[in-house]
Amino acid sequence: MLSRLKRDLTMAEAARAPGGARVDLLLVADMVVPGSKVLDIGAGDGELLRILGEQRGVDGRGIELSREGVNECVAKGLAVIQGDADTDLADYPDDAFDYVILSQTLQATRRPRVVLEHMLRIGRNAVVSFPNFGHWKIRLQLAFGGHMPRTDNLPYSWWDSPNIHFCTIKDFVVLCDVAGAKMDRAVAFNAWGTPLRFNAPWWFWNLFGEQAVFLLSRRG
Amino acid sequence: MGDVDTAPDAASRAREADAPRNSLVARLGADRPLKLDAGVELAPFQIAYKTYGRLNAERSNAVLICHALTGDHHVASVNPVTGKPGWWETMIGPGKPIDIERYFIICPNVLGGCMGTSGPASTNPKTGQPWGLEFPVITIRDMVRAQAMLLDELKIDTLFAVAGGSMGGMQVLQWAASFPKRVFSALPIACATRHSAQNIAFHEVGRQAVMADPEWRHGRYFAEDASPRRGLAVARMGAHITYLSDAALHRKFGRKFQDRENPTFSFDADFEVESYLRHQGSSFVERFDANSYLYLTRAMDYFDLGADCDGVIANAFRGAETRFCVVSFTSDWLFPTSESRAIVHALNASGARVSFAEIVTDKGHDAFLLEEPELFAIVRGFLDGAAKARGLKNGK
Numbered sequence: 001m002l003s004r005l006k007r008d009l010t011m012a013e014a015a016r017a018p019g020g021a022r023v024d025l026l027l028v029a030d031m032v033v034p035g036s037k038v039l040d041i042g043a044g045d046g047e048l049l050r051i052l053g054e055q056r057g058v059d060g061r062g063i064e065l066s067r068e069g070v071n072e073c074v075a076k077g078l079a080v081i082q083g084d085a086d087t088d089l090a091d092y093p094d095d096a097f098d099y100v101i102l103s104q105t106l107q108a109t110r111r112p113r114v115v116l117e118h119m120l121r122i123g124r125n126a127v128v129s130f131p132n133f134g135h136w137k138i139r140l141q142l143a144f145g146g147h148m149p150r151t152d153n154l155p156y157s158w159w160d161s162p163n164i165h166f167c168t169i170k171d172f173v174v175l176c177d178v179a180g181a182k183m184d185r186a187v188a189f190n191a192w193g194t195p196l197r198f199n200a201p202w203w204f205w206n207l208f209g210e211q212a213v214f215l216l217s218r219r220g
Numbered sequence: 221m222g223d224v225d226t227a228p229d230a231a232s233r234a235r236e237a238d239a240p241r242n243s244l245v246a247r248l249g250a251d252r253p254l255k256l257d258a259g260v261e262l263a264p265f266q267i268a269y270k271t272y273g274r275l276n277a278e279r280s281n282a283v284l285i286c287h288a289l290t291g292d293h294h295v296a297s298v299n300p301v302t303g304k305p306g307w308w309e310t311m312i313g314p315g316k317p318i319d320i321e322r323y324f325i326i327c328p329n330v331l332g333g334c335m336g337t338s339g340p341a342s343t344n345p346k347t348g349q350p351w352g353l354e355f356p357v358i359t360i361r362d363m364v365r366a367q368a369m370l371l372d373e374l375k376i377d378t379l380f381a382v383a384g385g386s387m388g389g390m391q392v393l394q395w396a397a398s399f400p401k402r403v404f405s406a407l408p409i410a411c412a413t414r415h416s417a418q419n420i421a422f423h424e425v426g427r428q429a430v431m432a433d434p435e436w437r438h439g440r441y442f443a444e445d446a447s448p449r450r451g452l453a454v455a456r457m458g459a460h461i462t463y464l465s466d467a468a469l470h471r472k473f474g475r476k477f478q479d480r481e482n483p484t485f486s487f488d489a490d491f492e493v494e495s496y497l498r499h500q501g502s503s504f505v506e507r508f509d510a511n512s513y514l515y516l517t518r519a520m521d522y523f524d525l526g527a528d529c530d531g532v533i534a535n536a537f538r539g540a541e542t543r544f545c546v547v548s549f550t551s552d553w554l555f556p557t558s559e560s561r562a563i564v565h566a567l568n569a570s571g572a573r574v575s576f577a578e579i580v581t582d583k584g585h586d587a588f589l590l591e592e593p594e595l596f597a598i599v600r601g602f603l604d605g606a607a608k609a610r611g612l613k614n615g616k
Contacts (some may be wrong), residue, residue, distance in 0.1 A: 059573070067578060074545065074575040075597040077605020081546075091565045157311050171561035 024129055024211055025051055028103050031127050031215045032056055033187060036098035039123065040065070041115075042087045042105035046073035049080070061087060061097075066072030086110045088117035098122040104211075106130045107173075116179045120218050126181065129213040132188065134157040134168030134206040152191075153210065169206045176216060185215035234350055234442055237509070238343050240329070240336025241300035243268040243293065246373045254331075254366055254378035257359040257522075264345060267329035267370045268336025269293050272312065273320035275376070281612055282317060282376045284367065286384030286391035287329040290456075290508055292335040295327040296320070296600050301335070301507045307477070310591055317600035322607070323380060330391075331366040332358045332516050334509035340439070343510040352511055353439035360387070360523045364394045368402070370386065380610055381603060383407035385588035386555065387516070390523050393563065396534040396544070397525055401527035405543040405606040407599065409588045410552055413533050413566065419554060422462055423517040426455035430510050439511050452510045453501030460500045465551040465584035469493060525568075533566035538565075543609070544574040545602040547595060556584040575602060 025048045026101040032038060034056045034123040040049050043062030046069075062080035064070045073080035085102070086109050100123030102115065107130055109115045131153050132138075141149035148158040156163065167175070169188060176183055188209025189195045196209055205212070223556060239245075246267045248254070253263035270293045276283060285295050285308065296312040298305060329337035332355070340355040344568035347354075371379070382395045382403055389411025396406045406513075415423075430436055433451025437444045461469075473493040477483070480490065489495040490545045529535035544567055557578050567574040579594045581587045588595065 048444035061573065067580065071577045071579070071594055071598060074577045076430070077577045077601050077608070079543070079573045082578055091568055093569055093571070096568075096571055118312060 002072055012135065017157055021190065022047070024213065025103065027187055027189065027195070027213045028101060028127055028129050029056060032058060032099050032101075033120055034058070036169065037061075037096075037102060038099045039092070039097045040101045040103065040118070041089070042103060043057065043078070044069050046076050046078045046080060048074070048103055049073070049078050053078075080187050085115050089115065092118070092122045094121055095124060096108060099123050099125045099127055101127045103127075103129045104131070107133075108169065109165060109167050112165050112167075114176060116181065116216075120179065120181055120216065124217065125184070126216040127213065128172070128216065129211060130172065132169050132209045133166040134170060134208065134210050135210050136207050137210075139207075151157075169212050170202065170216065172212065173202070176214070180219045182217040182219040183214060184217055186212065190210045196219060224232050224595065234341060234343070236301060236508060237334050237336065237339060237341035237350075240268040240581050242297070243270060243336050245269075245336060246370050248373070248394075250367060250375040250561065252369065256356050256362045258362075261334055261496045262338065263368075264357060265331075265338035265366070266336070267328050267331075267366060269326060269370060270295065270297065271327075272296050275324040275374075276612075279376055280378065280380060280610060281323050282371075282374075282379050282508060283323045283325050283381045283383065283485050284379050284395070285312070285318075285325060285369075286363075286367075286382065286388035286395075287327065288384070288386040288388045289459075289520065290504065290513075291388070292333065293327045293329040293337075294335075296325065298558040299507075301371065301444075302441060302503075307589060310589075311596065311599065317596045318381075318383065318603065320610065326370075326374070328367055328370055330516065331363045332512060333351075334512040337366070337501075339509070340511035340515055345465060350442040352442065355511070355515065357518055359519050359579040360390045360394050361398060363519065364391055364398055367395075368399060371402070378402050378404060380612065381405045381407060381606065383409070383599075384411075385409035386411055386585065387520050389555075390520065393525055393536075396540060396542050397528070400537070400540045400542055401608070403542045404610055405545070405603070407545050407547070408560075408563065409595075410549060410555045410560075410585055411563075413526055413536075413563055414556050415520050415522075416559070419462075419568045420521045422459065422554075423521055427514050427517060429458065429562070430514060433510075437510075438512060439514075441510070447505075448510045449505045451501075452505045452508065453498075455513060456504040456508075457497045457501040460497060462554045463584055463586040465582055466555065467551060467582040468584055471582065512577075521553065534569035535561070537567055537572050540570060540572045542572065543602075544572055544576075545598065546574060546576040547598060548576075548578045549583070549585070549587040549592075550578060550580045551582045552585040 040062040043064040049060040052060050063083040072081045100119040109194045138149040188205040191210045250263045253261035289534040294305040294310045329335040332339045334341040339349045344351045382392045384392050389408035392408040415519035430451040436448035476492045478492045478495040525536045526533040548557040564576045
């Protein structure tokens with residue numbers, strides 16, 4: 001399910017950097033200190049782990065729900081196991097990783113708060129990227145079309161969507177507060193993968209950011 | 221079971237146990253005893269093994285293959301006893317996932333086996349007679365200790381990889397737990413950290429079948445020129461069912477009759493599946509020793525990695541730098557995926573680097589021995605990744 005979302009993102013020709021890698025993945029990778037130990041939840045076909053390994057020299061592990069995704073990752077030599085973010089994170093010890101990454105997967109989990117809390121427990125840092133449901137195109141579709149929004153990045157009809165917990169950037173900030181996360185960095189970017197102005201106000205990000213990436217750590 | 225009645229060739233099997241054909245043999249003298257979990261020492265003893273490929277100058281490309289309960293060391297070349305191809309030739313060979321142009325493969329016959337490594341069919345040096353039940357009861361850990369002594373003999377400090385399925389997978393896990401520094405990567409396939417109650421139960425049925433055969437003679441059949449062929453064949457028939465799956469049996473045989481249109485209203489092998497099992501039983505006794513079967517099943521029963529560390533399996537792998545790749549099969553009900561998942565949980569909890577793949581197949585436990593392209597891709601990918609990390613050069 002999670003990998004399906006990722007594949008569709010790829011198929012939708014999500015913004016790509018000149019090297020061919022997806023911009024959102026590069027932005028996520030950019031938040032990771034080289035040489036650190038990383039867990040990628042929802043590893044999909046292993047693209048992010050590959051980038052992290054090749055470009056950042058990271059010791060990467062992954063969890064992926066779909067069997068096809070897992071087997072593809074393992075055949076590529078990546079350390080990925082079959083598992084479910086909603087149930088299997090509890091098995092990991094505290095502080096096992098420098099970074100725990102949840103890329104384009106938060107909205108597909110059953111209990112996003114619990115997942116985020118586990119991420120902050122397992123890793124010293126958490127990186128979360130997600131589609132912003134407050135983007136103006138989505139707002140327009142709901143306000144004037146009167147139907148659940150569908151975009152290139154979120155192409156599903158409401159009845160077969162794996163995405164059960166959409167949020168806006170503003171909503172995510174509230175979750176961070178509730179889950180005890182400190183926001184160390186945040187990036188929002190538009191449909192072409194261009195990051196929005198760093199000093200733009202939150203409402204601007206919430207309206208014009210199609211996707212967002214947050215670097216979090218435990219508060220206190 | 222008509223063909224089981226052919227005259228037993230006990231003498232030739234005893235010869236194979238002491239002087240195996242087409243095998244290398246490491247003989248460890250009285251000065252280097254093998255300390256067994258049972259609290260006794262085995263000395264002298266010997267290990268029969270095969271090697272394939274070439275050890276590199278750094279001695280860093282050795283791959284140890286651990287065979288399963290009824291396997292042997294003829295893993296990638298013709299078996300001198302059966303005349304059949306090696307049991308893992310689909311996996312091991314030039315250009316195969318475990319590539320003999322790149323790696324140096326070592327496959328020893330397991331301790332307690334009957335193909336050249338010391339076991340109950342071997343000659344007890346103290347009496348000049350086959351050991352029989354005088355042979356000490358052994359464990360998976362003893363098997364691994366013996367293999368480590370073989371590696372010392374070969375002057376191989378660190379293995380690039382240890383791989384095996386079923387009982388072989390248990391040895392792989394034991395290797396990683398006992399000698400973490402000597403194992404760079406580990407491939408436990410279709411196995412578990414402990415033998416389940418159900419599996420012990422199946423083994424007990426097999427052992428009782430052997431021991432109920434009057435020809436078994438309390439394990440002294442060699443000396444008394446007897447052979448518990450029927451008992452061993454029945455044990456094999458029962459066990460063989462557990463290696464398959466309902467779906468695979470149905471696909472292969474269904475309810476088809478064997479060479480007949482109608483039932484005979486007798487206890488002949490009317491059904492194809494009966495005939496198949498009888499064949500499995502009778503061909504097995506041609507190549508395997510009944511006492512070995514008792515000892516090896518017992519070793520599997522005793523296997524419980526968690527018990528060695530207060531029930532916390534994760535502690536068995538604490539601090540392990542070994543790279544693991546755990547593989548299970550969807551239709552394997554002898555070592556179901558849940559068992560592999562328990563291994564993965566323990567490895568994760570200990571912070572080890574682990575991959576885990578479950579392969580969809582209806583072939584049951586034996587799938588690891590069969591043509592499974594996805595398994596080959598995973599093993600190849602995992603070893604390629606590990607070879608890169610180890611700095612091994614590509615092929616020739």
